[in-house]
Amino acid sequence: MGRYVIRRLIQAIPVLIGATLLIYALVHYLPGDPVQALAGEKRADPVVADMIREKYHLNDPFLVQYWNYITGVFQGDLGESLTGRSVSEMIGDAFPYTVNLALVAFVIEAVVGVAAGVMAALRKGKFLDQLVLISTLLVISIPVFVTGFVLQLVLGVKLKNDYGIEIFSVSFNEEDGLRAYLLPAFVLASMSLAYVARLTRTSLMETMRADYVRTAVAKGLKRRRVIGRHALRNALIPIVTFLGADLGGLMGGAVITERIFNIHGIGGLLAQSVYQKQGTIIVGVVTLLVLIYLITTLLVDLLYAVLDPRIRYE
Amino acid sequence: MTTVIEKNQKSGRLEVGTPLLEVKDLHVEFHTRDGVAKAVNGVNYSVAAGETLAVLGESGSGKSVTAQTIMGILDMPPGKISQGQILFRGQDMLAMKEEERRQIRGQKIAMIFQDALSSLNPVMTVGAQLGEMFRVHRGASKKEAREKAIELMERVRIPAARQRVGDYPHQFSGGMRQRIMIAMALSMEPDLIIADEPTTALDVTVQAQVMDLLAELQDEYNMGLILITHDLGVVADVADKIAVMYAGRIVETAPVHDLYARPAHPYTKGLLRSIPRLDQKGQELYAIKGLPPNLLKVPAGCAFNPRCDVATDLCRTEIPKLHQVTDKDGKELTGRRSACHLWKETLHG
Amino acid sequence: MSDTITKGPEAPSDDNGAKGAAKAQKPERVASLWSDALRDLRRNPVFIIGAVLVFCLLVISAVPQLFTDGSPFEGGACDLANSLQRPSAEHWFGFDVQGCDIYTRTVWGARNSVTVGVLTTLTVTVVGSLLGLLAGWKGGIVDSILSRFTEIFFSIPLLLGGMLIMSMLGTGNAYTVSLVMAVLGWPQIFRIMRASVLANKNNDYVMAARALGAGSGRITFRHILPNAIAPVIVVAAISLGVYIGAEAALSYLGIGVQPPQISWGLMISDAQPRFLNAPHVLLFPAAVLSVTVLAFIMLGDAVRDALDPKLR
Numbered sequence: 001m002g003r004y005v006i007r008r009l010i011q012a013i014p015v016l017i018g019a020t021l022l023i024y025a026l027v028h029y030l031p032g033d034p035v036q037a038l039a040g041e042k043r044a045d046p047v048v049a050d051m052i053r054e055k056y057h058l059n060d061p062f063l064v065q066y067w068n069y070i071t072g073v074f075q076g077d078l079g080e081s082l083t084g085r086s087v088s089e090m091i092g093d094a095f096p097y098t099v100n101l102a103l104v105a106f107v108i109e110a111v112v113g114v115a116a117g118v119m120a121a122l123r124k125g126k127f128l129d130q131l132v133l134i135s136t137l138l139v140i141s142i143p144v145f146v147t148g149f150v151l152q153l154v155l156g157v158k159l160k161n162d163y164g165i166e167i168f169s170v171s172f173n174e175e176d177g178l179r180a181y182l183l184p185a186f187v188l189a190s191m192s193l194a195y196v197a198r199l200t201r202t203s204l205m206e207t208m209r210a211d212y213v214r215t216a217v218a219k220g221l222k223r224r225r226v227i228g229r230h231a232l233r234n235a236l237i238p239i240v241t242f243l244g245a246d247l248g249g250l251m252g253g254a255v256i257t258e259r260i261f262n263i264h265g266i267g268g269l270l271a272q273s274v275y276q277k278q279g280t281i282i283v284g285v286v287t288l289l290v291l292i293y294l295i296t297t298l299l300v301d302l303l304y305a306v307l308d309p310r311i312r313y314e
Numbered sequence: 315m316t317t318v319i320e321k322n323q324k325s326g327r328l329e330v331g332t333p334l335l336e337v338k339d340l341h342v343e344f345h346t347r348d349g350v351a352k353a354v355n356g357v358n359y360s361v362a363a364g365e366t367l368a369v370l371g372e373s374g375s376g377k378s379v380t381a382q383t384i385m386g387i388l389d390m391p392p393g394k395i396s397q398g399q400i401l402f403r404g405q406d407m408l409a410m411k412e413e414e415r416r417q418i419r420g421q422k423i424a425m426i427f428q429d430a431l432s433s434l435n436p437v438m439t440v441g442a443q444l445g446e447m448f449r450v451h452r453g454a455s456k457k458e459a460r461e462k463a464i465e466l467m468e469r470v471r472i473p474a475a476r477q478r479v480g481d482y483p484h485q486f487s488g489g490m491r492q493r494i495m496i497a498m499a500l501s502m503e504p505d506l507i508i509a510d511e512p513t514t515a516l517d518v519t520v521q522a523q524v525m526d527l528l529a530e531l532q533d534e535y536n537m538g539l540i541l542i543t544h545d546l547g548v549v550a551d552v553a554d555k556i557a558v559m560y561a562g563r564i565v566e567t568a569p570v571h572d573l574y575a576r577p578a579h580p581y582t583k584g585l586l587r588s589i590p591r592l593d594q595k596g597q598e599l600y601a602i603k604g605l606p607p608n609l610l611k612v613p614a615g616c617a618f619n620p621r622c623d624v625a626t627d628l629c630r631t632e633i634p635k636l637h638q639v640t641d642k643d644g645k646e647l648t649g650r651r652s653a654c655h656l657w658k659e660t661l662h663g
Numbered sequence: 664m665s666d667t668i669t670k671g672p673e674a675p676s677d678d679n680g681a682k683g684a685a686k687a688q689k690p691e692r693v694a695s696l697w698s699d700a701l702r703d704l705r706r707n708p709v710f711i712i713g714a715v716l717v718f719c720l721l722v723i724s725a726v727p728q729l730f731t732d733g734s735p736f737e738g739g740a741c742d743l744a745n746s747l748q749r750p751s752a753e754h755w756f757g758f759d760v761q762g763c764d765i766y767t768r769t770v771w772g773a774r775n776s777v778t779v780g781v782l783t784t785l786t787v788t789v790v791g792s793l794l795g796l797l798a799g800w801k802g803g804i805v806d807s808i809l810s811r812f813t814e815i816f817f818s819i820p821l822l823l824g825g826m827l828i829m830s831m832l833g834t835g836n837a838y839t840v841s842l843v844m845a846v847l848g849w850p851q852i853f854r855i856m857r858a859s860v861l862a863n864k865n866n867d868y869v870m871a872a873r874a875l876g877a878g879s880g881r882i883t884f885r886h887i888l889p890n891a892i893a894p895v896i897v898v899a900a901i902s903l904g905v906y907i908g909a910e911a912a913l914s915y916l917g918i919g920v921q922p923p924q925i926s927w928g929l930m931i932s933d934a935q936p937r938f939l940n941a942p943h944v945l946l947f948p949a950a951v952l953s954v955t956v957l958a959f960i961m962l963g964d965a966v967r968d969a970l971d972p973k974l975r
Binding site: 014015018019022023137138140141142143144145146149150153249252253255256259260270271282283286289290293294297 | 820830
């Protein structure tokens with residue numbers, strides 16, 4: 001087991017380097033004057049431009065720039081925005097919102113998704129199964145921002161105005177505590193939820209046909225035990241690994257949800273800096289998110305080894 | 315025969331002569347998109363306590379489906395039992411409620427499957443899978459179950475059982491995995507064990523060991539054993555009587571030695587001829603021509619007729635019934651039946 | 664024991680006979696996977712609905728003029744006097760804040776969305792498949808390098824990477840968006856093709872073909888490729904819908920297709936500030952977008968059910 005862990009860690013390093021290098025390269029080698037891009041939409045004054053070039057080491061060879069950036073990252077310095085604020089500080093402020101949002105979404109996605117998938121698989125072909133299949137299909141197809149608006153309209157406004165029920169607030173209000181996250185988290189989770197439900201359904205359906213499930217039945221075990229103890233334990237393996245990987249993705253996907261509900265998280269920060277063409281912030285945020293994604297992927301791989309003993313001895 | 319009766323008496327409640335398991339006129343169909351396949355087409359056989367019945371046949375003969383139907387683990391859509399009874403200790407299991415059948419399953423009738431690697435849960439330790447029987451059916455505690463598991467593993471001669479009880483199935487060799495399956499089947503000391511091709515996936519030497527183990531355990535516990543296989547070589551030592559199946563029907567039954575010495579059905583004859591022999595060196599190996607029929611389109615008359623060397627017009631039109639086989643003087647030979655119009659010629663010719 | 668030894672017409676013993684017959688059936692079996700799939704598809708209502716919708720969408724994209732008079736790009740297309748008017752009999756979708764007819768804009772916007780979807784999927788499938796085939800077949804160091812490479816791309820989520828690159832590129836139109844998404848999306852197809860090839864490579868029939876003297880290239884492509892490509896097609900079909908959705912997301916965020924070009928995402932984004940007062944401005948393009956994505960995903964779903972023998 002230890003060997004497996006070390007191997008995965010070693011494998012992850014070149015990918016990490018490659019990814020950050022790629023992002024950095026993307027920012028710097030694309031057409032367009034990086035100074036102009038960093039300066040935003042205003043026409044840059046030559047003197048100021050020179051100053052900027054000096055400050056950001058833009059005259060140095062690319063690899064030197066990259067090296068400076070990376071070493072800076074490890075010291076917690078992600079550069080500065082155009083207004084001089086520390087990027088790491090800005091990210092630090094925004095991060096908690098996104099993390100909360102992602103976590104609530106994750107719980108929703110895992111619980112509801114798996115439950116729906118299990119029910120659909122066990123009642124294959126019947127009404128419940130068809131219902132789950134169709135509703136997940138719809139949810140996957142309708143883009144996140146559409147569901148966001150529709151739910152906002154229906155659950156937030158209509159319920160409040162027409163019926164006086166105010167469970168979900170239209171816009172994000174921090175004082176509501178966890179309740180405020182419910183609607184946006186549900187929107188964020190929706191697509192993944194649908195996917196988890198389908199994946200669970202397929203996985204469980206396949207597992208139920210496995211030989212060892214047949215053996216479990218032949219042992220005279222109750223159906224409940226056969227499904228719970230034997231089938232599910234195997235069926236959930238790919239699902240758990242997907243969920244783990246998705247957690248990292250949830251943070252990135254929050255971009256749109258945060259914009260819809262006006263949450264000042266990382267996604268909101270990113271969208272804003274895209275609009276304002278603030279290159280440093282963009283690079284900083286994306287690098288962070290990619291890092292998180294890589295770490296969660298690594299953890300998921302390790303988790304997979306824990307769940308499936310066959311992997312451990314390769 | 316005397317020995318069988320004596321063994322019957324040992325198992326207690328069973329009346330002398332009452333078979334442990336009786337399959338009566340069983341018909342099982344599969345409804346597929348392309349039609350209805352009759353996998354089991356009027357099968358009758360029985361097993362007594364302490365007796366070994368070998369069911370012989372190629373793939374598609376219906377031997378496994380019959381076994382699964384006895385266990386009650388057949389997928390019911392698309393499978394369907396259209397007719398028949400399965401009497402266990404005199405009671406028809408097909409008429410029982412599912413909960414009653416579940417009590418029999420695993421505890422009174424146990425099954426051993428062919429591929430032990432895929433038939434064992436890959437993410438559960440061997441000890442847990444063995445112990446599960448005790449925890450569920452006997453209310454044992456975790457510790458007790460573990461001890462029982464070790465005991466079982468030692469019984470089936472798995473070395474270093476205590477150290478290996480926490481290992482996973484993929485960490486054992488093929489032969490040992492099969493022993494674990496046997497141990498699992500034995501755990502509740504069932505009256506009857508059905509072994510579905512238990513040695514097919516194993517090396518020849520390991521095959522012999524596993525078969526020896528099965529025979530030994532059967533003796534010790536006085537169990538009935540239904541051995542399903544396509545391999546004539548495996549069966550000779552262990553079986554008391556043999557039923558040969560083809561295309562969903564039984565085509566011949568006989569006590570084991572009689573079957574090998576004087577078969578009464580062309581199919582059985584063909585099977586025996588296909589066994590490679592040492593004195594055949596340098597000669598071409600024999601094989602029955604053709605392939606087993608598509609169960610959706612079984613040939614008219616005797617299902618074997620397209621492949622039969624001695625088939626006549628009668629064979630092509632009329633399904634033979636299971637005739638009682640007699641010797642040259644007309645005396646009935648007990649336990650011998652043949653579903654062939656030409657059984658006399660085949661037997662005595 | 665026996666006097667004469669009869670030899671069967673085809674094969675010796677039972678076992679070899681089965682294998683020999685199976686070998687002769689092999690090319691047949693591959694072909695029948697496809698013909699079985701086609702037969703299933705034709706009977707599947709999900710597929711038919713999806714296919715009809717997709718066909719309509721393709722036609723609308725190609726010749727929007729057929730479905731609406733006037734183009735939203737013409738001079739007098741928008742009249743502020745009509746701003747935010749609700750749907751009516753002559754103007755099915757109503758007007759947006761600038762007084763432009765929403766129905767016309769929606770119809771013309773189809774072109775961008777569908778183009779992006781189709782272009783991206785085609786590029787991704789071709790590039791991903793070729794590289795995946797190469798990596799799976801050659802193995803060794805070629806495989807290692809390609810796999811590491813794709814892992815890097817994989818670690819950048821589609822939306823984020825898209826945002827990053829598009830924001831740096833500046834110009835946003837259907838082609839740049841397609842290119843960007845293709846660059847970020849090909850690893851997915853690569854992985855599937857590679858896994859498929861690896862799974863099939865060790866199959867007995869490949870070894871049998873080799874033993875019969877088949878050269879690596881040609882005959883094994885005829886054996887492996889038809890089997891390996893099935894999962895690719897399934898994912899590609901579903902991805903088409905996903906890419907259309909992604910393009911809308913990028914445009915919604917302002918870094919996809921740029922005005923004055925029309926994209927449903929842009930329309931939704933523009934409609935957002937006044938959503939609560941005039942929901943129709945947002946809901947119509949949103950509904951059309953959803954139906955589009957749904958149609959493609961239904962298609963992909965149906966294709967997958969048809970090609971996956973296990974789910975029968």
